[in-house]
Each structure stands twice: as C-alpha cells, then as structure tokens.
Amino acid sequence: MDEDEKQMLSEARARLSNTKGKKAKRKAREKQLAEVRRVASLQKRRELKVAGIDNRNWNGKRNGIDYNAEIPFERRPPPGFYDVVGESLLIGEQPYKFPTTIEEIEGERRVDTEACLRKQGIERNKIAQRKDAPSTILYANKLNDLESVRKRPKINLATPRISDYELHYIATFGLQYLSHGFSSF
Incomplete structure (x- = not known):
C-alpha cells in the first residue's frame, strides 16, 4: 500500500469513529476539564496539609463552635505556679x-x-382496738346496724279529699245496692 491509500484509510477510519455531534464533544471536553481541575485542587490541598497549612474555605457565616477544630468551652490554666497548700x-x-x-x-x-401516714394510722387503730375491745365492738355494731345507717323519714301523705262522713255514706250505699240483688255495678 502506498502513501495515498494509507492516508485515505485513516481518513475513512476517522470519519467512521466520528459519530458524536458537536454538543456531545463539547460536554465530554468540559467534563474532562472539570475532573482535571478537581484532581489538581485535591493535590494542592494535600500538599498544603503535609506542609502544615490547613486552609479550608468555609462557605457562609460561622455560627457557634466548630467542634472538629477546637475544644468546646476550654479554659486554659493561667501561666505560672499554682498554690496547693490548701489541698493538703x-x-x-x-x-x-x-x-x-x-x-x-x-x-x-x-x-x-x-402511704406511710396511712400505715401508721392503721397500726394505731389496731393498738386501740386491742386495748379497748368492748367499745370497738359497739362502734363496729353501730356502723353495721341498718337502722342507724339509713334512718327512714316520716311518711307524709296527702290530705284526704273525701271526709269520714262521705266515706261512711258510700259504704252503706254500696251495701244497699248489693242487697237488692245487683251483683255488678
């Protein structure tokens, strides 16, 4: 194969492999550049950390204490000696x-x-019952007696509407009625 044929084959191979469009090529290039940028910044941070420089970029405001970077509520002792005479x-x-x-x-x-006071009261009652048995029996009987528990009130009946004389008259009239042979009213 001569030089022209080789060049023609390589061009054909390049045309066949070039199936992506302009936009896809641009996106792939941007993605590759972003990856290179990320790796470079990561390497730079590692080198600075090894050198002893910790330069982190904090986004936004710092509110409160950074528990990873510092000891919270740390109070460093004052420089100098401390008197320990009182401790001995x-x-x-x-x-x-x-x-x-x-x-x-x-x-x-x-x-x-x-609960403790209730227990003490029960114990006191038991001691009192042992000392004064007859009065406690009377008291228990009084509590158990039905008449003392429920006192019945007087029965208040309504005043009668018929007098005694009228009642006697009705009774005699009823007897006369029955004596004449009328069995039902």
Missing part, C-alpha cells in the same frame, strides 16, 4: 458527697409520705 489540708477530710439517688436529689415524694 482537705485530704484528711471527707469531700462533699453528691446525691446518687433520685430520692436524695428531689426529696421524699408526697405519695410515699401519705
């Missing part, structure tokens, strides 16, 4: 004991104190 005196004494249970912190609950 406290070693022999018992330090303040912090409360460990909820009852020690909050104190006794009202429900618990009421």
Whole structure:
C-alpha cells in the first residue's frame, strides 16, 4: 500500500469513529476539564496539609463552635505556679458527697409520705382496738346496724279529699245496692 491509500484509510477510519455531534464533544471536553481541575485542587490541598497549612474555605457565616477544630468551652490554666497548700489540708477530710439517688436529689415524694401516714394510722387503730375491745365492738355494731345507717323519714301523705262522713255514706250505699240483688255495678 502506498502513501495515498494509507492516508485515505485513516481518513475513512476517522470519519467512521466520528459519530458524536458537536454538543456531545463539547460536554465530554468540559467534563474532562472539570475532573482535571478537581484532581489538581485535591493535590494542592494535600500538599498544603503535609506542609502544615490547613486552609479550608468555609462557605457562609460561622455560627457557634466548630467542634472538629477546637475544644468546646476550654479554659486554659493561667501561666505560672499554682498554690496547693490548701489541698493538703482537705485530704484528711471527707469531700462533699453528691446525691446518687433520685430520692436524695428531689426529696421524699408526697405519695410515699401519705402511704406511710396511712400505715401508721392503721397500726394505731389496731393498738386501740386491742386495748379497748368492748367499745370497738359497739362502734363496729353501730356502723353495721341498718337502722342507724339509713334512718327512714316520716311518711307524709296527702290530705284526704273525701271526709269520714262521705266515706261512711258510700259504704252503706254500696251495701244497699248489693242487697237488692245487683251483683255488678
């Protein structure tokens, strides 16, 4: 194959492989450039970090404490010596004991104190019953007695509409009516 044929074949091969359009070529080129830019910036950051320079770009405002970069609420001790004379005196004494249970912190609950008082009242009643048995029996009988529990009120009937004389007249009239042979009214 001579030179012209080789050139013609390479052009044909290039035409066949060129199936992408202009836009696809541009997008691929931009994507490749962005990847190269990202790798370069990553390499630059790594080199700066190895050199001891930590230059991070923080977007936006810094609000509060950066817990990754600093120790929160750190109070550095003042430079110089610290007097420890008072500490040697406290070693022999018992330090303040912090409360460990909820009852020690909050104190006794009202429900618990009421239950304790109820138990004491029941115990007092039992002791009183043992000492004065006859009066407690009378008191228990009085509580169990139905008449003392429910006192019945007086019955208030309505005033009669018929007098005694009228009632006697109706009764005699009814007897006369029955004596004449009328069995039903």
